[in-house]
Amino acid sequence: MLKAIMYKKYGSPDVLKLQDFNKPKPTDNQVLVRIHAASVNYGNLVVLKGKPFLSRFAFGLFKPKYTIPGGDIAGQVEAVGKNVQQFQSGDKVFGDLEPFGWGGYAEYVAVPEEALVPMPDNISFEEAAAVPMAAVTALQALRDKGNIQSGQKVLIYGASGGVGTFAVQFAKYFGAEVTGVCSARNIEILRSIGADHIIDYTKEDFTQKTNKYDLILAVNGYRSIFDYKRALNPNGTYVMVGGKGVQMAQAMVLGPLLTLTGNRKMVSFLQRPNQGDLIFLQELLEQGLIKPVLDRRFKLEEVPDAFRYFEEGHAKGKIVITVS
Structure with missing residues (x-):
């Protein structure tokens, strides 16, 4: 069985549990990605705690609508649906899953192709996951x-x-x-x-x-x-x-x-994910004009500890999750 960090109720990092889940199957318009790395952002904390309360109208009023948190990912395409045009098996990709039901703290995810862009060859999976x-x-x-x-x-x-x-x-x-x-x-x-x-x-x-x-x-x-x-x-x-x-x-x-x-x-201001800006970032990364600053790395089973560290508010750059 595959592993994912899951939760069933809003709360502290203690509600996050490493659990088994079935490998997702991509639909005709989706890409199946084997996730190599993810990262932690303030938006992940909002989804975890359901605070501010207004956020629950998007993420579930009484309990989380999406059971696997995590937005930023980097990984490798394993399969594509028949209508997918931008990617093929073997492509390295990175992107933001926030508009598509989250799911980044897992070994695999199936997501629409517009969530992703090609990953530059001059950065690591961890660096790519720190970006979106x-x-x-x-x-x-x-x-x-x-x-x-x-x-x-x-x-x-x-x-x-x-x-x-x-x-x-x-x-x-x-x-x-x-x-x-x-x-x-x-x-x-x-x-x-x-x-x-x-x-x-x-x-x-x-x-x-x-x-x-x-x-x-x-x-x-x-x-x-x-x-x-x-x-x-x-x-x-x-x-x-x-x-x-x-x-x-x-x-x-x-x-x-x-x-x-x-x-x-x-x-x-609240950011609005879009593929066009990710493509712009991809170009800057390839040219070496921007570079992610990484702080600490945590394993998938250590995601609760990563959230606790993030809450301390002293991270130097990005906190990343090494998935596989």
Whole structure:
């Protein structure tokens, strides 16, 4: 029998269990993938806990609609349905299963071909699995919500995490002058991925500095929305992509009001998976223009431990799951 991490009720990582499951059979429009690696994202935590409560209208009101969590995957195609045109058996692929019922913490998954793109030859399965959710979130937040422009001064708060490390690299790719905010132990990581300036939040308060920014991306930012506003240039933009409940509420409720009553744009953001952005990421990876930053690796049976580590909030880059 094959193995998968499954759960039947919302809760802590303790509800996740390694169980047997039958090998899925692809339909005419699906691809059967043998999963080699997966990763952990904030969205996985939402699906696990059913919090915030509004998420349950998508994932199951009283119990999980999808019993195998996990969105990001990388693996190898084993079989394809008769209508599949983009892939064939043996292809290496990576992608995001979130819109298609999750299922990434398993040895196999059957998924529509639009969830996947070819995997570059110059990265590992673990590196590929680290990309989809975090990189697409960073890309869309900077490009689509932040309207990033070459020459802008950009601040990334929470720059050493999964989304943050991609955000620093994308901001540099788009020609911005990038300041990353992190703790002292992560300074070398930010230097290695090209940050122009680094602020150690344990020693300096970016809101008290004279520097102002054209674009601020708050990744799990634990500051008040008014702090971010104070650090923006006139006509600057603040984009929130994660944080505690207070920060999320401020961005969703106060953000539109502050935008209407001032000359600074204050917005929240949720990524929207799409194959086009994954293809763009694939091209950047092949050219070596971005590179995933990996923290710890866990085995499939250690997924509950991976979630506990993720909840501590100190990951340096991405947490990955080695499946097979």
